Amino acid sequence: MISQAGFDQEIPLQENYKMRQLLIGAVFVCACFAGNASLYDFTLNSIDGQAAPLAAYKGKVLLMVNVASRCGFTPQYEALEGLYEKYKAKGLVVLGFPANNFLSQEPGTNSEIKDFCERTYHVKFPMYAKISVKGDDKAPLYHYLTEKATNPVTSGEIKWNFTKFLVSRDGKILARFEPAVKPDSPEVIASVEQALGQ
Secondary structure (H helix, E strand, C coil): CEECCCCCCEECHHHHHHHHHHHHHHHHHHHHHCCCCCHHHCEEEECCCCEEEHHHHCCCEEEEEEECCCCCCCCHHHHHHHHHHHHHHHCEEEEEEEECCCCCCCCCCHHHHHHHHHHHHCCCCCEECCECCCCCCCCHHHHHHHCCCCCCCCCCCCCCCCCEEEECCCCCEEEEECCCCCCCCHHHHHHHHHHHHC
């Protein structure tokens, strides 16, 4: 328990953490309503622990995916890497965001996740450090991707691992593909090719 200045009672650390996360989310939503947020405003850590701002990808088409190593959809890593290799010269970047939100299917450390992806699926596309994509501790980036105020067409809670967001060269969310839609499906390929042609 910690004592908060201005409070008459002590607040357990876990409740304090939840209140802080809710406050961060509320501030974020207010900023979005004010028109101050863009995809490029977010900086997260890479899987190696270095700051990796999304602004580094301005001018690129992005396919952003919440990933997990122990999921029925995990073999999609192969198709994601294939898509990245096929279209990276034209400006596509696949970004992986490991998350342990669904049945604890991403329990490993960042180092273990990186090793698994490289060893098993030869992943070379950029991977970020493990984050949360839903719940009280949802990362601000995923608030942005799923809030109706910021992205009315693609909004809604993440339902499972391997949800994919296609982003234009100017940072606009173009499409959302649910987990069962494979990265090499005609629907995804057509959308990627159209985005690359714009």
